[in-house]
Amino acid sequence: MRCEVVAVGTELLLGQIIDTNSSYIGEQLALVGIDSHFQTKVGDNADRIKAVITQALDRSDAVIVCGGLGPTQDDITRDVIADIMGVPLIRDEALVEKIRAIFGGRGRPFPENNLRQADVPEGASLIAQMPGTAPGLVCPVGDKVIYAVPGVPYEMVEMVQGTVLPDLERRAGITAIIKSRTLRTWGDSESGLAEKLHPEFERLENGGAATIAFLASGIEGIKVRITAKADTEADVDAILADEEAVVRAIIGPVVFGVDDDTMESVVLDLLKAQGLTLGLAESLTGGLIASRICDIPGASEAFRGSIVSYASEVKFDVLGVPEGPVVSEAAVRAMAEGAARVLRADCAIAVTGVAGPASQDGEEPGVVWMATLVDGEVVATRAKFPFDRNRMRQFTTITVMNALRMRLLARG
Amino acid sequence: MRCEVVAVGTELLLGQIIDTNSSYIGEQLALVGIDSHFQTKVGDNADRIKAVITQALDRSDAVIVCGGLGPTQDDITRDVIADIMGVPLIRDEALVEKIRAIFGGRGRPFPENNLRQADVPEGASLIAQMPGTAPGLVCPVGDKVIYAVPGVPYEMVEMVQGTVLPDLERRAGITAIIKSRTLRTWGDSESGLAEKLHPEFERLENGGAATIAFLASGIEGIKVRITAKADTEADVDAILADEEAVVRAIIGPVVFGVDDDTMESVVLDLLKAQGLTLGLAESLTGGLIASRICDIPGASEAFRGSIVSYASEVKFDVLGVPEGPVVSEAAVRAMAEGAARVLRADCAIAVTGVAGPASQDGEEPGVVWMATLVDGEVVATRAKFPFDRNRMRQFTTITVMNALRMRLLARG
Numbered sequence: 001m002r003c004e005v006v007a008v009g010t011e012l013l014l015g016q017i018i019d020t021n022s023s024y025i026g027e028q029l030a031l032v033g034i035d036s037h038f039q040t041k042v043g044d045n046a047d048r049i050k051a052v053i054t055q056a057l058d059r060s061d062a063v064i065v066c067g068g069l070g071p072t073q074d075d076i077t078r079d080v081i082a083d084i085m086g087v088p089l090i091r092d093e094a095l096v097e098k099i100r101a102i103f104g105g106r107g108r109p110f111p112e113n114n115l116r117q118a119d120v121p122e123g124a125s126l127i128a129q130m131p132g133t134a135p136g137l138v139c140p141v142g143d144k145v146i147y148a149v150p151g152v153p154y155e156m157v158e159m160v161q162g163t164v165l166p167d168l169e170r171r172a173g174i175t176a177i178i179k180s181r182t183l184r185t186w187g188d189s190e191s192g193l194a195e196k197l198h199p200e201f202e203r204l205e206n207g208g209a210a211t212i213a214f215l216a217s218g219i220e221g222i223k224v225r226i227t228a229k230a231d232t233e234a235d236v237d238a239i240l241a242d243e244e245a246v247v248r249a250i251i252g253p254v255v256f257g258v259d260d261d262t263m264e265s266v267v268l269d270l271l272k273a274q275g276l277t278l279g280l281a282e283s284l285t286g287g288l289i290a291s292r293i294c295d296i297p298g299a300s301e302a303f304r305g306s307i308v309s310y311a312s313e314v315k316f317d318v319l320g321v322p323e324g325p326v327v328s329e330a331a332v333r334a335m336a337e338g339a340a341r342v343l344r345a346d347c348a349i350a351v352t353g354v355a356g357p358a359s360q361d362g363e364e365p366g367v368v369w370m371a372t373l374v375d376g377e378v379v380a381t382r383a384k385f386p387f388d389r390n391r392m393r394q395f396t397t398i399t400v401m402n403a404l405r406m407r408l409l410a411r412g
Numbered sequence: 413m414r415c416e417v418v419a420v421g422t423e424l425l426l427g428q429i430i431d432t433n434s435s436y437i438g439e440q441l442a443l444v445g446i447d448s449h450f451q452t453k454v455g456d457n458a459d460r461i462k463a464v465i466t467q468a469l470d471r472s473d474a475v476i477v478c479g480g481l482g483p484t485q486d487d488i489t490r491d492v493i494a495d496i497m498g499v500p501l502i503r504d505e506a507l508v509e510k511i512r513a514i515f516g517g518r519g520r521p522f523p524e525n526n527l528r529q530a531d532v533p534e535g536a537s538l539i540a541q542m543p544g545t546a547p548g549l550v551c552p553v554g555d556k557v558i559y560a561v562p563g564v565p566y567e568m569v570e571m572v573q574g575t576v577l578p579d580l581e582r583r584a585g586i587t588a589i590i591k592s593r594t595l596r597t598w599g600d601s602e603s604g605l606a607e608k609l610h611p612e613f614e615r616l617e618n619g620g621a622a623t624i625a626f627l628a629s630g631i632e633g634i635k636v637r638i639t640a641k642a643d644t645e646a647d648v649d650a651i652l653a654d655e656e657a658v659v660r661a662i663i664g665p666v667v668f669g670v671d672d673d674t675m676e677s678v679v680l681d682l683l684k685a686q687g688l689t690l691g692l693a694e695s696l697t698g699g700l701i702a703s704r705i706c707d708i709p710g711a712s713e714a715f716r717g718s719i720v721s722y723a724s725e726v727k728f729d730v731l732g733v734p735e736g737p738v739v740s741e742a743a744v745r746a747m748a749e750g751a752a753r754v755l756r757a758d759c760a761i762a763v764t765g766v767a768g769p770a771s772q773d774g775e776e777p778g779v780v781w782m783a784t785l786v787d788g789e790v791v792a793t794r795a796k797f798p799f800d801r802n803r804m805r806q807f808t809t810i811t812v813m814n815a816l817r818m819r820l821l822a823r824g
Binding site: 012013014015016017018019020022023024025026027028030036037038039040041042043045048052215277280282285286287288289290291293294295297299300303304305306307308309310311313314317318342343344355356357389390393 | 424425426427428429430431432434435436437438439440442448449450451452453454455457460464627689692694697698699700701702703705706707709711712715716717718719720721722723725726729730754755756767768769801802805
């Protein structure tokens, strides 16, 4: 079973919008075992859209077309598909009412143009999910199929998950359930992980129930994805759980989370579980650690705040750092203690370093002092990162949060 | 003149990497007036790469192929292009030495596989720019041309700017210089800007020297791009400067910057020019404003720091906010005054609001109080944003920085 992806929109060719939809769909297809050999971007031009979809249908069994389902004159995906199917567009009156109701609910005047969105190629069926005003379509062409979904990412995702993938699996005769689980790691290199997991890789290749893949995700660490296939959901879940236990036993606590976990969500969960609060003193990171923590709903249960002490005087005045070099072990320790005291927090993180371009306190750009405070005890470490300003701050953020995570684990 | 883009790599089809290269190249081609009607992603498979490049060459005058130039067995772009050209690959000994030297310089052992990168299709020429170890190629095919550039974005950009675009312009007979300048705006809607600029649009359409386009960039505001074409660089610059003056006279101070300016870089420049320092008190934004400011090199000249007072007690203890509701005008005013005092800053920004999901102090999620302090005087405003948690924090950040910008402009 092969399925191509066609992304429609002149703005994609002009680089005004980056086509992330095809990447998402490609990943989803791979997960269920459907091949996608070509993915094409084409502008809002009927002849060219027709040529691309026709070719895709010729060399594959199914085509997912994203975009061009809106209400404007540029949105011609419906018309082109009707042309390829050799059928007329029929206005769906139930859909007209549905679209009118959506606009009524938003208290906005109804633009008559929007009725174009209720035109459906004869013989096509509507996708049940319709999170926006653009209906998605399932369009049979002989024993092949064209799916049309909107270019708005969240609308596309809902339709692909709700209708397109299940329909493709049914057509492909895929009755097995395929699921994957991603272990998120920090603190080991891809080659380091590969070496440790090599025997397990070999075991799985010789007839194991699951497969393992690495995905390097830069400043978000390395992901280890476990994929399993079985006849029932319960069996798949059991295989994933078993394999996760095996992998965790091999690579240990570099695994900080699973699937949608982030370093900050995991640290917050540990703090809440242990009834502890956190305060920060940030110089180099300039509020980035605080900002990432505050992105997590419910952060206020454990997060007190951050003293972003960018100027040295703020370190002295507010945090009680002794006057002297501010990129130093003494300074970072005093910052951690100051943060815990001033913010009345149980635990603290402190960061100071040289962002560059100039050196500071005799330290080169890239040098960072990081400290964590747990149960009144400060642990400080020095690092030198070979990165630009932004990556250095991102790396420092996840490194020092991971250090706090390890100390909370050791304690809990 | 038409030019297609082909991105090579199975990891692109699997969604492990998002293809941003095609978008970048598409934008650059549009800027110099070269059409790009199709952009295709294809995996590391010789037959399929050959089919895609051959078709692209058939319907266009030039093809830019990104990726597949690395040293591994998967990297077969060179081989496929030689096949299409009908010529052998010839090892370039000068290139061998160059690649060896790069590896020597990095102090790493030289993998013999890398010699594959020195294989050049007979009749092709090397792209002069070579920021990595992968050489780029210019491969003539009849009166058409294939450019091969690496998939690593910074290597691709250097080669496209240094060789591919100039060569395409020469082939297309484009001798005119085309340049554009982007005015960044905040505080007016796209339709509002379009209405104000409508007469100027009409004037330019009837034979003006420049063109104008809008690019909506979400939480980064709306960009107004002015493009001009002339025979000399000096003439282009003069047209751009004239048109910029016309546009600024019409839309006024919603223009906050030009090209690479950001709201935070502009605010920092204004502060430095006026010899002022800035301190923050952030609750809702949780360090995001500080973090964005610290992304700008040289921020320390004007930026003192931020009190991220996420917990109410931190507002009371550290900033001296009177006990009571913390999402209120009284609280945000006290926060701004507290930030200026505690951080010893001339100016201050304060933000408090309800991120949700629950209401707070009788205010619904989405309600934000923002304050700026300049010359000892606090100005506070209330807003209600209909966004999710993250967008609300981003919108608040740019809105309140823009408010400070307007006050600094009025003062300067």
